[in-house]
Amino acid sequence: MADPTGIDALIDLMARLPGLGPRSARRAVLVLLKKRGQLMAPLAQALAEVALSAKDCHVCGNISTTDICPICTEPSRATGEICVVEDVADLWAMERGQVFKGRYHVLGGTLSALDAVGPDELGIPRLVARVADEGVQEVILALNATVDGQTTAHYIADALAPTAVQITTLAQGVPIGGELDYLDDGTIGAALRARRKL
Template sequence: MASQEIERLTGALARLPGLGPRSARRAVLWLVKRRDSALPQLVEALAEVGERLVECSTCGNVDTTDPCGICADAKRDSRSLCVVEDVADLWALDRARLFTGRYHVLGGKLSALDGVGPEDLNIASLMQRVGQGGIDEIVLAMNATLEGQTTAHYIAERLEGKPVRITQLAHGLPVGGELDYLDEGTLAQALRARRPMA
C-alpha cells in the first residue's frame, strides 16, 4: 500500500486528460525513481506555469503574455481569423504551421444538454473583433461533432450580412473527431480544402 502522499499525487495525475489511474501510478513510480532529477524540474515547471500563465484578452489563447505571442506577431495575417472551440484546437492547428492568420477561442461549444448557450461562449468578443473591421475571412474550425457543427452554423448566422467571407474546414475530418487528436497531414488537408459555409 502506497503512502497517503503518493496516493494523493496519483489521484491528482489521474484527473489529467488521457491519464487514468494505472497510467498515473506508472508516472508516479517513474517520478519517484528519478526524484533527484525529474521531480524538481516538474515542480519548478508547474510552479512557473501557475504563476505566469494568463489568458489572452484578444483571442482567448493561453500564454505567459497578454496579448499572446500569436496576437503580437506582426508577421501573422490579421485579415484571416480562425475560430476554434478550445485552446487545444488552436495549438493543434498552429502546430501544423499551415494557417498564418490569427485565432479566436470560443471557450467551448453550444450544448443544450450541458446548458451551454451563446452567452457562455466568447461569441460577443468575436462579433466585436469582426465589427472593428480589417478581417476578410473567418475560418470556422469547429470539431466535427453535432455540437461543433451547431456552433459553426450559429456563428455563420450571426455573421450574415457582415463583409467577411465565411469558410469552414473540409469534411475530411472524421465525424466525432477532435482537432487535438488529429495528425498534421489530416489538418493540412482540411485547411487546404476549406470552403464557404452553406
C-alpha cells in the first residue's frame, strides 16, 4: 500500500493511460519514485508545459504548440494537396511514411448519427472553404477502411463535388512484407481487382 496522500492518486491517474493497467501503473510509478530527479521531475515539467501550450491548429486541426501548426506554416508544403485524416494519430502515421508532402485536414472523428457527430463537428464546411481559398487541386481521403470511415469519405466527396477538385483515396492491397496466406479474403479480393501491370 502506498502513502494515501499523493502516491495512490498518482497511480490512479497513470492507470488511466492507454496500455497501462493498475498493475503496470504501479510499476511505472515505482520506477518514477526511484528516478525522482532524472525522470519524474522532467516528465512533470514536460507534461505541464505541453498541457499549457498544446492547442488545435486553427487551419488543419493538428495538435501543436503554436496557433497554426508547423505543417500548415511550412511554405514547401503548399503543394495544392490536402490529405483528410480522421485523427491526429493518423496524421502522425502519414508523416512517418515520409511520402506525402502536402497539408492535412484532421476531422477528429467520423460522422455518427448515434453520437450526434455531424459535418460541422468534423469541420467539413471548413475543408470545403479551404479547397477554394488555398487553390487545392487534389483532396486525398485517407480515412480508415471501416464502415464509418467510408460513409464519411462518401459524404466529403459529395460535399466537395461542386468545387470540381480531384478526389482520391488510398490504394487498398497487400501490405509491404505481407504474406498472402495471412491476409483476409477482402484484402486479397481488393488487391486482385486493383491489379496493375508490372
